[in-house]
Amino acid sequence: MSWLRLFGLIQLALLSQLAWANDVFFDSLPRTEVAPDLLVVEGRNELFDASNYGAIANSILIDSARGVLVIDTGSNTLFGDWLQRLAERHFNRPVVGVINTHGHPDHWFGNAAFDGVPKLATRQMIDYSRSAGSDLLNTLYATVGDAMIGTQLAVPDLTIGSTLQWGRYLFEVISLNGHSHGDAALFDTERGILIAGDLVFNGRSPTTPHADIATWIQVLTSLEARAPAVVIPGHGTVDRTTASIRETMRYLQWLDQYLRDAAQDAVDPAQLLAQGVPREWRHLAVVDTEFERSVIHLYSAYEAEYTKEVPR
Numbered sequence: 001m002s003w004l005r006l007f008g009l010i011q012l013a014l015l016s017q018l019a020w021a022n023d024v025f026f027d028s029l030p031r032t033e034v035a036p037d038l039l040v041v042e043g044r045n046e047l048f049d050a051s052n053y054g055a056i057a058n059s060i061l062i063d064s065a066r067g068v069l070v071i072d073t074g075s076n077t078l079f080g081d082w083l084q085r086l087a088e089r090h091f092n093r094p095v096v097g098v099i100n101t102h103g104h105p106d107h108w109f110g111n112a113a114f115d116g117v118p119k120l121a122t123r124q125m126i127d128y129s130r131s132a133g134s135d136l137l138n139t140l141y142a143t144v145g146d147a148m149i150g151t152q153l154a155v156p157d158l159t160i161g162s163t164l165q166w167g168r169y170l171f172e173v174i175s176l177n178g179h180s181h182g183d184a185a186l187f188d189t190e191r192g193i194l195i196a197g198d199l200v201f202n203g204r205s206p207t208t209p210h211a212d213i214a215t216w217i218q219v220l221t222s223l224e225a226r227a228p229a230v231v232i233p234g235h236g237t238v239d240r241t242t243a244s245i246r247e248t249m250r251y252l253q254w255l256d257q258y259l260r261d262a263a264q265d266a267v268d269p270a271q272l273l274a275q276g277v278p279r280e281w282r283h284l285a286v287v288d289t290e291f292e293r294s295v296i297h298l299y300s301a302y303e304a305e306y307t308k309e310v311p312r
């Protein structure tokens with residue numbers, strides 16, 4: 001046997017082992033049947049890592065006579081392929097449409113698995129993904145590693161409108177900002193089902209590097225006012241109350257006030273990081289890392305507000 005052939009066989013063996021391991025992992029993720037035609041796959045409430053294959057955000061499958069619509073496709077082609085197979089297995093129909101709630105890579109990097117399938121998002125999400133996609137992809141290859149094999153950028157090609165009819169659902173598309181550049185939430189008024197994207201986190205600390213906190217809080221107020229019966233967050237378990245909306249809002253209000261008070265007292269960012277997160281928020285997954293990111297990305301703007309010009 002030639003060395004080249006042996007090398008090829010070893011590579012094939014490694015790849016099939018990887019495929020086997022990631023499928024077992026994806027199959028182990030909790031799934032919630034919100035309705036017979038609406039299935040939620042819950043990603044781990046963790047940070048990007050090789051051990052979770054990047055499966056850290058929620059994906060939603062909605063069945064109709066036309067086929068299955070996927071909302072958010074995960075972090076890589078491996079996961080997108082698995083979603084495709086899950087749709088076939090669960091609904092006996094292929095995926096024929098994709099929606100991405102926003103431009104963070106854990107919600108759209110699985111798009112490449114859906115070649116030739118129309119993909120929709122807000123105009124801002126599309127613009128952001130076009131400009132930031134390559135950098136985000138490099139970051140994911142570095143943090144998630146082998147599970148990113150074969151993942152290429154597949155930016156959505158269609159702008160989502162203000163309503164969306166799929167099967168028996170008529171969704172109001174709520175296109176707002178707050179969490180990122182161009183968030184979309186879907187709300188089915190008749191059944192009170194809210195697909196919130198990352199505007200709502202459940203049991204996990206909100207991610208804020210691209211956040212406009214004041215806007216985000218306003219958006220959450222308007223989502224809560226719709227009195228949804230079911231909230232499907234971007235991360236964390238499906239919520240059949242509105243507690244996850246309120247918890248996300250309370251965390252953001254706390255963070256805003258905490259950073260504001262610290263800036264007013266001229267607290268050094270290093271000291272703020274050393275102080276860490278108060279006990280009240282320690283139950284949230286990945287709160288230490290997210291708090292650190294919030295200080296790094298947001299604190300200087302608060303400091304600037306309170307920095308007085310020195311009179312000459």
Ligand SMILES: [Zn+2]
Pocket residue numbers: 102104179180198207
């Ligand atoms: Zn996000």
